[in-house]
Amino acid sequence: MAQPSRIFAALADPTRMRILMLLRAMELSVGELAQVLGQSQPRVSRHVKILIDAGLAERRKEGSWVFLSLGPRRRIEPLFSLVDRWAELDGENPWTAADAARLTAVRADRAAAAERYFAGHAADWDALRSLHVAESEVEAAIARALKDRPIGRLVDIGTGTGRMLELFGPGAEKALGIDRSPEMLRLARAKLAEAELDADLRQGDMYALPLGADSADTVLIHQVLHYAQNPAAAVAEAARLLSPGGRLVIVDFAPHEREELRSADAHVRLGFADEAMLKYFEEAGLAGRVLEHLEGGELTVTLWLGERPEQRLKVVA
Incomplete structure (x- = not known):
């Protein structure tokens, strides 16, 4: 169990806080995180490791890709309650809107890849469905x-x-x-x-x-x-x-x-x-x-x- 001091130390860097807020919206690969953050994959990976060690994020490998998600709900929910309360008092961070826009681009990339796959296999699936x-x-x-x-x-x-x-x-x-x-x-x-x-x-x-x-x-x-x-x-x-x-x-x-x-x-x-x-x-x-x-x-x-x-x-x- 990570101690509160370790959790707050992990969140001391703004990039790691941004990563958590992005993972709150959706699971992301390390490459997608790098795309949204505008940083190199090695740098993002170092930040991710710190979050994982603090129990705030989890890593899962799928083929050659690595996906990140939030850590256990019992640990994450109190943290987000605190963050949301601070946002009500002080307003959103300046990077929130920009990250949300880039996240929309990631969703669009995924949707486009899905459409290409479906288009390439539509004839096979239609033949079986018939x-x-x-x-x-x-x-x-x-x-x-x-x-x-x-x-x-x-x-x-x-x-x-x-x-x-x-x-x-x-x-x-x-x-x-x-x-x-x-x-x-x-x-x-x-x-x-x-x-x-x-x-x-x-x-x-x-x-x-x-x-x-x-x-x-x-x-x-x-x-x-x-x-x-x-x-x-x-x-x-x-x-x-x-x-x-x-x-x-x-x-x-x-x-x-x-x-x-x-x-x-x-x-x-x-x-x-x-x-x-x-x-x-x-x-x-x-x-x-x-x-x-x-x-x-x-x-x-x-x-x-x-x-x-x-x-x-x-x-x-």
Whole structure:
């Protein structure tokens, strides 16, 4: 636990205070911070290290990029309450407006990169979408699956562009998206920032999620499991996150014969039979059931639900 004197020492430099205020607005890479601050990356990195050592910021690596976010809320919130009170008394610092303008430019750069990526892959995605019911119908079915109780702490595994977080994050107590691809996380970050949605994004593997047990009330795996070499292990890892009474919703294809999807779209599994999915749930300690089969194209989309019992079973020696 950092002592108050160490925290105030870390904030003695105006640049470090600016960094904290920028991170309050959004997660940023070291390069983006350097762009906003008008300073070199090595210099910004030195400032960031001091903030991390004081427990005021956290560092996360995504591929070749390093992203920074604020430290634990219990430490940061009292600090910002104090800063806000001082701003009411003395007015905003002169650099606040300039930093906000440069931050807008960073958001625009992210949005432009996302648009370029979507434009380059639109034909592939449109071809796959044409094989099944409209995405709006799938999203409506997921909403039906979640409407009977509060979402609570939401984790979206294989979040991709963050669409599930965009839809269901506003109704969650806390929303977190996990994806293995740094490129997809950057797209999701741009989309969520544009929509002004508060959600956390982390790089991670579906077989080794960077979260502890009992850390989620609702977990989504939307059109991801067909990429898994070991879907049973992925389901078990997702189930590990669930608190008692928590639920796992999986959306994927029913069995099909579109063999070209293996080579064209890297699908490992050509859909899942209900019996196979329910077995995955059972082996993971969840009570499973089939929610819906959405027909209307060459591919059928299925929704399955697995629920953690309210009380974990105790093993008697």
